[in-house]
Each structure stands twice: as structure tokens, then as C-alpha cells.
Amino acid sequence: MPPSALPDGDPAPESGELPAPALANLAATDLGIYVHVPFCTVRCGYCDFNTYTLTELGGPGAGIGIDSYADAALRELDLARTVLGAGSAEVPAVSTVFVGGGTPTMLRSGDLVKVVDGIRARFGLAPDAEVTTEANPDSVTPDSLRELADGGFTRVSVGMQSAVPHVLRTLERTHDPDNVARAVDAARAAGLQVSVDLIYGTPGESLDDWRRSLEAAVALGPDHVSAYALVVEEGTKLAAQVRRGVVPAPEDDDEADKYELADELLGAAGFGWYEVSNWARDESRRCRHNVAYWSGTNWWGVGPGAHSHVGGVRWWNVKHPSAYAARLGAGLSPAHARESLTDEQRxxxxxxxxxxxxxxxxxxxxxxxxxxxxxxxxxxxxxxxxxxxxxxxxxxxxxxxxxxxxxxxxxxxxxxxxx
Known part of the structure; x- marks a missing residue:
């Protein structure tokens, strides 16, 4: 599906109201909150996520931006509390929060904390709540990470992707590889658990390149590693390059060899797989928010293009940040469409x-x-x-x-x- 497209679905009510059966077991199920921050400094050629550079958004006064994003997210959290509180069952405290993107750490740390404070005020956070943000290694500092930890974040997921400069160039990742270690060290010093994210199968990446990235990731001493095979998504710059023959398409056998190498090296370093693309030091270091997705529990997705699932009803927000902000400013749900899953789909x-x-x-x-x-x-x-x-x-x-x-x-x- 091209990045500009949204799934088909049934019309979503402007109030955001959910069918009564979707709320019937709300109190008995964990509740997660996903917050999508759609801003990036540059758009990477392989990425089909719902992201925008500040230039694409038109700069100040375009409806929503870095400085006003937290307030828009709080308005959607108000809506979430109203909708989820409409049933007779008690709304559970939030078990997990995950702030993704985009590049969430383009926002000020104080604004990220403001959103978490908003979740706490509206829903409460479970005593052992897991609160994660993704981070570009160039967009965090020791001070910003300490502010996140002091504000309730427990975990940071650092977008390393590769330790090899030519692979990063192909992916159009602009961060300084040396800043990955600095970010990890600063996060650990702040008391945060640390995950590093890797991508394998990039055109031109050799098996030795991938080994180098894995060994560099292990040397950082993280609590968790995610390693995803590169997928060439339709509508991306990378897909166009592959189609024109500028770069070769990823090969299944090559990606299989790299997956096996990752499992071997990470296993030898004390990481155990717990999901096909994720490894953790032990069970307590698994990403509980993602496990909740895979287990089919409830979550509310905040932000442009964010998806939600509650009680068998799934919906997704309008994609453009300005349309998102306009809906909320008018007192309307930002939901674009939704579907009620059948027993067969579930x-x-x-x-x-x-x-x-x-x-x-x-x-x-x-x-x-x-x-x-x-x-x-x-x-x-x-x-x-x-x-x-x-x-x-x-x-x-x-x-x-x-x-x-x-x-x-x-x-x-x-x-x-x-x-």
C-alpha cells in the first residue's frame, strides 16, 4: 500500500463512540497507549511510515508542528478517556506506553513528558508501567534523557540500523554512528532500559557488514535488540530505485543467512528470541507493549495515521497532521475509518x-x-x-x-x- 493510502473501512462516527460490546471486557484487559510523532528531519528512502519533514508541513502556522504537537495529542487523550469511559466497566490503568514515529525525540523532552503526564492524569499508569520512546541517536543528550527518565519513561529504543557507513548511506540514515554509543551510555546513566534497532538486507550490505553491525550492537550492552529484514515498500524512493535497477532488490537467501547469523551471535551473547525479530536479555527486558500487540490486547493509538484496537474494533486516524489537528480542534474524532473484526478475522x-x-x-x-x-x-x-x-x-x-x-x-x- 503506498504511503499516501489508508485502508478501506466503515465510516467512523465523529464522536469516536465505540459499540457497547467492544467496551464490555475493558476492565479485564490490559490497555496500552501508542503515540505517533510524525516528524522527521529527513525522509529515509526505504521508509513508508506516516512521517513528514517540517518543510513538507509548510512551517509555522500550518496547523500543527513540533511546538504544538503535545497539545494536539492531549486533546485526543481527552477523547480517548471519554470514549473508553462510556461503558459501565471501569477503565483500566495504562500498562504500557510507546512513543514512535517518525522521530519522537525531535520533540522537546518536556513535551514528551507532558504527554505521559496527560496519560497518567486521564487514565493512571500501572505501578509497573513500561513507557518507551524511540530515539534517533543524534537527537538525544544526557540532559534530555535524564528529563525523560525523571518524567516516567522507563525505556528508550535507539535507531542504530547499522554500524557500517555505506549501509547507512544507502538507507539515507543521517546519524553519526559514533553517537549510537553515546546515546546508549547516556540512557543507561539515566536509568533507562535500552533497545537498539537494526535492519538487515540493505542493497550492498555484505554478510561481513552485517556481522560488524551485530557485534557493534552487542558491544553496546543493550537490554534488547530488534533486527528487521529490509522490505521494499511500494511508493517509497527505494522501491523506485529497485524498479529502475539503480540498486538490487533484497534477496531471500541473503536475508535468511543474515537472520541465522543474528540468532547465533545474539544467542551467544546471552539474548533470547521472544518474537521472530526481537531478542532480549531476559523476560523482564522484553518490550511488553509490542507483546501486547501480538497478544491481541487493547490499545489506543494517538496521532496522525495511528491505529487502535479495542474489543475487536479497529480504527485508524486521518494521516495528514493538519487534518488531524483540524478534526480535534473542531471537537471531532480524528478517526478516518474503522472495522469490526469477525470471529474468523480474530x-x-x-x-x-x-x-x-x-x-x-x-x-x-x-x-x-x-x-x-x-x-x-x-x-x-x-x-x-x-x-x-x-x-x-x-x-x-x-x-x-x-x-x-x-x-x-x-x-x-x-x-x-x-x-
Missing amino acids: YDERVLLGSRLVDGLPLDDLRGSGRTAVAGLIADGLVEGVAVVRDARLVLTRRGRLLADTVVHRLLAAPGSPG
């Missing part, structure tokens, strides 16, 4: 997401055709046979993680359909 998502986790997918969650497929998946080395027998859960092998889409297809295939 089942498919439970299989798709649950099978990606090291904790596995309970066999009891599988319907008949899925259960029938398990024996073949074990025989093909895609599923851990011992784990299935012992814990009655489906857990992917490393080979299964490389072929996770195939595993899901076979679990969801109707009886008699091609596997």
Missing part, C-alpha cells in the same frame, strides 16, 4: 501473531485444520516437537522462524486446500 490474527512468539500458540487455540497441520510442521522441522508434546503449544524452530509465513499458511489452510 482467529486468523491470533494464529498469525501468536505463532511468532517464543511462548508459542496453544494447541487448544487451533481449529481442526490447524491441528491436523501440526504433525507435518514437526516432521518438516518448522515446529519444536518436544515443546508441543510437553506444553501443548506450537513453538517455531529457527527454520520455522525463517518460514513463518509458510507455517501460518499451513495452519490456516482449509482442509483439502493446497498447503
